[in-house]
Amino acid sequence: MQITFRQVSHTYQPGSPFQSTALSNIDFTVESGEFLALIGHTGSGKSTLAQHINGLLKPTSGQVLIDGSDIHADGYSKKTLRQKVGMVFQYAEHQLFEETVEKDIAFGPKNLGLEEAEIAVRVQEAMEKVGLEYDEFKEKSPFELSGGQMRRVAIAGVLAMRPEVLILDEPAAGLDPMSREEMLQLIKALHEKGTTIVMISHSMDDVARFATRAIVLKKGAIAMDGTPAEIFRHADELEDMGLDVPVICKLARDMQKAGLPLEDGIYEEDKLYEALLHLWKGGAADAQ
Amino acid sequence: MLNDITLGQYYPVKSMVHSLDPRVKIVLLILALVTVFLPENMLLYIPIAAFILLTARLSNVPFKLLLKGIKPLRFILIFTVVLNVFFLPGETVWLEWEFIRITKEAVLTAIMFGIRLVLLVMFSSLLTLTTAPVALTDGLERLLSPLAKIRFPAHEMAMMMTIALRFIPTLLEEADKIMKAQSARGADFESGNLMARAKAMVPLLVPLFVSAFRRAGDLAMAMEARCYHGGKGRTRLHVLKMKRNDYLALLFMALLLAAVIVGNRFL
Numbered sequence: 001m002q003i004t005f006r007q008v009s010h011t012y013q014p015g016s017p018f019q020s021t022a023l024s025n026i027d028f029t030v031e032s033g034e035f036l037a038l039i040g041h042t043g044s045g046k047s048t049l050a051q052h053i054n055g056l057l058k059p060t061s062g063q064v065l066i067d068g069s070d071i072h073a074d075g076y077s078k079k080t081l082r083q084k085v086g087m088v089f090q091y092a093e094h095q096l097f098e099e100t101v102e103k104d105i106a107f108g109p110k111n112l113g114l115e116e117a118e119i120a121v122r123v124q125e126a127m128e129k130v131g132l133e134y135d136e137f138k139e140k141s142p143f144e145l146s147g148g149q150m151r152r153v154a155i156a157g158v159l160a161m162r163p164e165v166l167i168l169d170e171p172a173a174g175l176d177p178m179s180r181e182e183m184l185q186l187i188k189a190l191h192e193k194g195t196t197i198v199m200i201s202h203s204m205d206d207v208a209r210f211a212t213r214a215i216v217l218k219k220g221a222i223a224m225d226g227t228p229a230e231i232f233r234h235a236d237e238l239e240d241m242g243l244d245v246p247v248i249c250k251l252a253r254d255m256q257k258a259g260l261p262l263e264d265g266i267y268e269e270d271k272l273y274e275a276l277l278h279l280w281k282g283g284a285a286d287a288q
Numbered sequence: 289m290l291n292d293i294t295l296g297q298y299y300p301v302k303s304m305v306h307s308l309d310p311r312v313k314i315v316l317l318i319l320a321l322v323t324v325f326l327p328e329n330m331l332l333y334i335p336i337a338a339f340i341l342l343t344a345r346l347s348n349v350p351f352k353l354l355l356k357g358i359k360p361l362r363f364i365l366i367f368t369v370v371l372n373v374f375f376l377p378g379e380t381v382w383l384e385w386e387f388i389r390i391t392k393e394a395v396l397t398a399i400m401f402g403i404r405l406v407l408l409v410m411f412s413s414l415l416t417l418t419t420a421p422v423a424l425t426d427g428l429e430r431l432l433s434p435l436a437k438i439r440f441p442a443h444e445m446a447m448m449m450t451i452a453l454r455f456i457p458t459l460l461e462e463a464d465k466i467m468k469a470q471s472a473r474g475a476d477f478e479s480g481n482l483m484a485r486a487k488a489m490v491p492l493l494v495p496l497f498v499s500a501f502r503r504a505g506d507l508a509m510a511m512e513a514r515c516y517h518g519g520k521g522r523t524r525l526h527v528l529k530m531k532r533n534d535y536l537a538l539l540f541m542a543l544l545l546a547a548v549i550v551g552n553r554f555l
């Protein structure tokens with residue numbers, strides 16, 4: 001499945017004194033199987049962009065195409081769209097409402113009009129995916145769970161719709177380090193099984209570890225678009241935008257400044273390790 | 289999705305009307321409402337309408353926005369006017385057919401009713417459009433504070449209103465967010481019959497209430513942590529003081545009221 005943004009602009013509350021342009025002339029294409037990270041400063045338009053992908057927001061101008069067809073054209077089924085493109089909101093746990101975990105997860109599949117048996121299978125499958133024991137949790141009220149567990153229920157609720165594309169708005173925000181890592185591993189596993197991922201993140205380390213591509217937004221426009229390697233080569237520009245860079249990136253740069261002849265754009269631990277090893281071996285060879 | 293509520297929305301610009309003392313503006317509104325209900329002759333609405341137009345001009349609020357406040361009331365408006373035309377008694381018959389009887393007096397009274405309603409809403413909108421909610425409750429608290437003598441909890445009332453007003457946008461935003469989140473899971477809030485639609489609200493209302501209660505708890509805790517203990521002995525950050533414009537505005541309002549009373553006698 002292919003997602004294309006064509007000159008998409010979005011203005012909130014146009015014509016009122018509170019008018020604000022959140023996106024201007026966004027152009028990009030995401031192919032099946034990508035793991036796209038959306039990064040940018042607070043208020044740069046990441047969430048706004050994400051909500052355009054499954055048609056929750058309509059572009060003020062421009063088009064959003066899925067497999068070549070405009071999602072706001074007459075006759076394009078919103079239901080199919082919502083099934084294909086799953087969306088996990090920031091603090092997704094705030095959307096839970098049912099009496100039991102099982103019922104809450106079944107909400108999406110039910111809206112799709114699936115049969116009871118099919119729904120049951122999907123609920124169980126989704127709970128397993130997010131690491132919630134089915135028999136232990138199905139009868140519990142979502143409101144008696146911990147924050148991290150609630151978020152998993154919310155994500156299971158989206159996964160139960162079996163989306164081809166999954167959009168996640170800061171899925172790891174506010175979680176403790178362990179839940180955080182589990183959440184990221186879950187997303188990684190989904191990606192490996194073929195789901196296209198669009199993840200909004202403030203953590204450059206996560207972007208460096210998982211993304212295959214990153215788009216940097218600045219004041220509602222695309223400032224950079226490329227692989228993490230390409231993006232992190234411009235570490236200084238990122239920092240000028242008020243963004244962080246991965247720890248390894250900083251370390252490599254400091255080493256460069258201290259006089260080590262490292263190449264630009266190293267942001268992964270093993271790459272740095274290899275480069276250092278190479279230097280050391282080379283140095284050792286020189287000394288002999 | 290939920291941005292169409294004008295009545296009670298502040299329009300933040302600078303103007304003479306915005307900078308009036310909120311107490312004065314509340315008193316002005318009360319006087320204006322009295323003035324709107326006094327006229328017995330249609331002609332007397334001309335100076336009142338002129339007064340509104342002038343105030344709207346001075347307030348830098350687009351006239352369109354002022355009219356937008358009437359929009360949600362249009363059905364009530366049409367309903368009252370029509371009802372009055374048909375059912376008010378009168379002498380000069382304009383039209384009589386079967387059981388329908390329309391008289392000149394009824395039509396005039398009905399129009400008068402309509403005008404009153406529109407002016408009423410416009411005056412109220414003018415107040416809320418030009419006064420920040422916090423200033424409004426502050427003014428109200430001060431106007432009501434003499435009632436503390438008879439143990440009326442003016443401060444607590446005002447604080448409750450301030451908090452309620454403060455959280456309306458927050459709750460709207462929250463509702464919008466939850467609505468989107470449930471739509472993303474295929475929820476449908478727009479189609480179906482009344483029953484289906486009411487049922488569709490459950491996934492919206494439950495999380496909304498949960499978060500409202502959570503917020504209320506947090507806020508109460510945060511207020512206590514900062515030693516809030518009610519109105520007793522509290523000093524103010526913004527001390528209200530009447531200025532020349534405030535007196536002028538009161539004077540104009542009084543003149544208008546007097547003009548209408550005098551007009552009632554002679555027209």
Ligand SMILES: Nc1ncnc2c1ncn2[C@@H]1O[C@H](COP(=O)(O)OP(=O)(O)OP(=O)(O)O)[C@@H](O)[C@H]1O
Pocket residue numbers: 012013020021022040041042043044045046047048049
């Ligand atoms: N419902 C709304 N009404 C008006 N303006 C909005 C609304 N939602 C967002 N905005 C504005 O649009 C801009 C982009 O907001 P958006 O939420 O997309 O940013 P973001 O990149 O997701 O930020 P964050 O990192 O804080 O989540 C901001 O300037 C914001 O003030």
Ligand SMILES: [Mg+2]
Pocket residue numbers: 046047048090169
């Ligand atoms: Mg956001």
